Amino acid sequence: MDAMDGILNTLFCCTLLCLTHGHVANGCSISGYYGENCSFPCPQNCRDGLCDSRDGTCLICIAGYTGPRCEEACKDNTYGEGCVRACGNCKNREPCDHVNGSCPNGCAPGYQGVTCDTGCLITEYGMNCPVLCSNNCIGMCSHVTGHCEAGCQAGWRGPTCDTKxxxxxxxxxxxxxxxxxxxxxxxxxxxxxxxxxxxxxxxxxxxxxxxxxxxxxxxxxxxxxxxxxxSRHDPESIAVFCFAALLFTSFVLILVMLVKLRRSRIQENGPMQGNNEEEIYKIKSHAFTFATSPIDFNYKKNLI
Incomplete structure (x- = not known):
């Protein structure tokens, strides 16, 4: 069993040497170079400078690059070794750095961290999470907009519950x-x-x-x-006011009509016996009695 283990270890070491230093019979034997006579250096984006000793393809790319010779930067919002990690929430949906995933102009509202892949705490919101949620929210606010998702406490209104x-x-x-x-x-x-x-x-x-x-x-x-x-008048007050105004207007009109009628009779029949001033005073007295007495249509008819 010990002899077999020794043989397997020897084969493993030989295989590793072939992968890292190239096949001596078919290529370069110097690490970091490839081709006959080791004429070409391995591509610069090969990790540890290791490439295939015959054609120069990289065994593994450094972070941020892909392709046979590691000449293509990561794309489609990916970054890192093998371009397998997704970018975070960069501001304005900008692409992240293809090597380390950092956002060149910071994070979108609601996120924080170098790669902007960590959401704000439940009590914070905004770009890089600098703003505290309103105390007037019922429950949590949105970590992006700060809107109170469950509504406002009594006495407050608006999306962020900051208006009385x-x-x-x-x-x-x-x-x-x-x-x-x-x-x-x-x-x-x-x-x-x-x-x-x-x-x-x-x-x-x-x-x-x-x-x-x-x-x-x-x-x-x-x-x-x-x-x-x-401060407004109720219907009863308005009715009383209107009736009083109508009664006063009627009094004035009747007084004027009686005076004119009496003068017309005086002109037709000649001078009156007695004192005209006294007659006019009596007419005015009758008119005042008419306007201030209870409504009696027969009385008013007889008076006229």
Whole structure:
């Protein structure tokens, strides 16, 4: 058995010498050269300067090169020994260095490291991961864009949840509508409380206790301005105002008509007996009584 092992070792050594130094009978016997009389140096990209002693093909290429004589740089976003490693996430999808895989202009957003093949930590994002995710995210943010993938905490909005609710809204997704805060100011963007109290007609921490608050919500949902509803007249007040204005106008018109009618009669019948000033005063008194007394259509007809 020992004799057999010695023979196998001898054959292995001879084979290794043939591969590394060339076949003496058919080529160069000097390491690093090939051809008859060792006339040619091995290609420069052969690893350890070793090539076939007859035709100069490289036994193995150095990192970053391929081909029989190792003259071709790695391509198709590969690098390294044998061009078998894929480039990382270089900025603007640029090719990496074909030898060591480094990115010439840095990493794409969301990645870090020399070869840009390591993603940002779960709390970071951006180019080379310099930015922390917003504390207003629910859960993690995207390591590339920083967008909050599960949405925002109550009171915040926007892709990165860094903008407070406004425009009379608060709460999760800014979906709740503020109450009647004093001076129509913005309520707390998180819980909807009014910092300086309520407008007239509203009560409660959120100033939502009012019979008109549902009208508030509907108006705001339709895009109407957020105003103090307590400052508006209710239908009863408007009706009373209109009736009073109509009554006053009627009084003025009737007074003018009566005066003109009385003067016309005076002109037709000649001078009146008695004092004209007294007659006109009586007409005005009747007109005032008419305008201020309960509505009686027969009385007014008789008066005219």
């Amino acid at each position: 609710c406004d425009g009379g809204r608060y709460g999760r997704n800014c979906s709740e509508i503020c109450g009647g805060c004093h001076g129509n100011e913005q309520c707390n963007h998180i819980d909807g409380t009014c910092p300086n109290g309520c407008n007239r007609g509203y009560s409660g921490d959120r100033c939502t206790q009012s019979k008109d608050f549902n009208l508030f919500k509907n108006s705001l949902a339709l895009g109407h301005p957020f105003v103090d509803q307590s």
